[in-house]
Every structure is written in C-alpha cells, then in structure tokens.
Amino acid sequence: MALVKCTKQVFQHVNDQIDKLFSARLTEAFKIRGMTELEIANKIYDLTHTPERVKILEEMQSTYEGANLVFHSNTMRFKLLNKNTSKRSFEVKLPTEKLLVHSFWTQYGEVAFVKDAPPEVRTAVLEAQDRYDAVKKDQQVFKEAFNDAWKKVKSVNELLKAWPAVSDLLPPDVITRVNRKSGPRVKKEVTFDAAALNIQLLKAKVAK
Numbered sequence: 001m002a003l004v005k006c007t008k009q010v011f012q013h014v015n016d017q018i019d020k021l022f023s024a025r026l027t028e029a030f031k032i033r034g035m036t037e038l039e040i041a042n043k044i045y046d047l048t049h050t051p052e053r054v055k056i057l058e059e060m061q062s063t064y065e066g067a068n069l070v071f072h073s074n075t076m077r078f079k080l081l082n083k084n085t086s087k088r089s090f091e092v093k094l095p096t097e098k099l100l101v102h103s104f105w106t107q108y109g110e111v112a113f114v115k116d117a118p119p120e121v122r123t124a125v126l127e128a129q130d131r132y133d134a135v136k137k138d139q140q141v142f143k144e145a146f147n148d149a150w151k152k153v154k155s156v157n158e159l160l161k162a163w164p165a166v167s168d169l170l171p172p173d174v175i176t177r178v179n180r181k182s183g184p185r186v187k188k189e190v191t192f193d194a195a196a197l198n199i200q201l202l203k204a205k206v207a208k
Helices: 008-029 037-048 051-061 119-151 156-162 164-168 172-178 194-206
Strands: 070-080 090-101
Touching: 008 119, 008 194, 037 070, 037 090, 037 119, 051 070, 051 090, 070 119, 119 156, 119 194, 156 164, 156 172, 164 194
Parallel strands: none
Antiparallel strands: 070 090
16 A cells, blocks of 8 residues: 555545535524424514515615615525524525515625514524534534544554545545555554544434
8 A cells, every 4th residue: 555644635625525424414404394484484574574664664765875775685584683693594585575674685794683583483493503503513523533533643544544434535536546556564553433433424424
C-alpha cells in the first residue's frame, strides 16, 4: 500500500460526506406534522395580516417611492417567538399571492418572530424543530467522533486500517492511491473507538 498523508482536503471531503448522509433526514425531520402547510400559512397570515393592518400598510406604502415596506407573494417565512431565538425559520406557501410585511417575505436579514401563535401551530412547529435538533445532534456526534479519530492517525492508511468502513466516505482517488503498491512500512497500532464510529455510520446510512 502506498502512503497517503492526511490532508485538510481529505478531512473536509469526509465531513462533507457525513453531511450528505444526514441531509435527507434533516429535511424530513423539519417537515410540519399534524397540520397541513396550507393550514399553518392561513393561520399565521390571518393572525399577522388582518384586513385593518393590510389597509394601513397599503396606505403607508403609497406614500413611498422606491422603498418597499410590503410585497405581494405566495411564500411566507416566519419564526415562533420563544426562549431559543436561534430557532430556524419556516417557509410556507399561501393559497394565492398576498400582501406581506417585508420581514415575512425577505430571504435576507431577520425573519419575523410571531408572538401568541395559535396553540396547534406552536405545537406542530416546535415539534418539527425538536426533531430537527435531534438529528442535528446525531450529525454533530458523528463528526466529533471522526474528528477525534482523525487526530490520532498520521496517514489515511492508518485510518483505513483502524476503521475500514471509512472507505465509503473517502474520495475515490484517495482509495486508489492507498491501494498502489509500495515498499514495506513499519506497522503502527492506532487507538480510537472504531466500533463507535461504525455505529454512527450505520445509523446515518439506515436513516437516509
């Protein structure tokens, strides 16, 4: 086997592959359950954009040239106000294009936090966030375990010997280089918990 050194490029590639393993799970976990997206969209819109408010907003907008306070769109983005202000924003589709306050529409800057959302909406949205956070934690545990293993090896060869399953995550050209014949090398024992990494890899693959 030819010696292949550990590089930042290989390390990043493996981390990217781990992220890909979790991508579908994260998307699925973040889907709202118990209510349809349309039900959520209508309830949030009716709460935040009452007819009276819409009329006032339209009157205000008519006095400005250039600057937009409101937009017409069928896509609305929002967060629920709670102690954890890092909660991700949800994007829902309205049945038709409607007037939206800037922070409910924009994809840049701060997304509007909604106070006093209907209980059923709050429950459905926060449960989705909790599911997302749980999968994100699994992803982080896997990446931390790999990072710890990476620090304990001097070459990709050592990593493969201690944890053969990593071959699924390595770049194909790296595997090719490792398999090239070379002169004899001094064997070195590597100590990290490959079994734990195998469990994390299996969990990630099974849940895709």
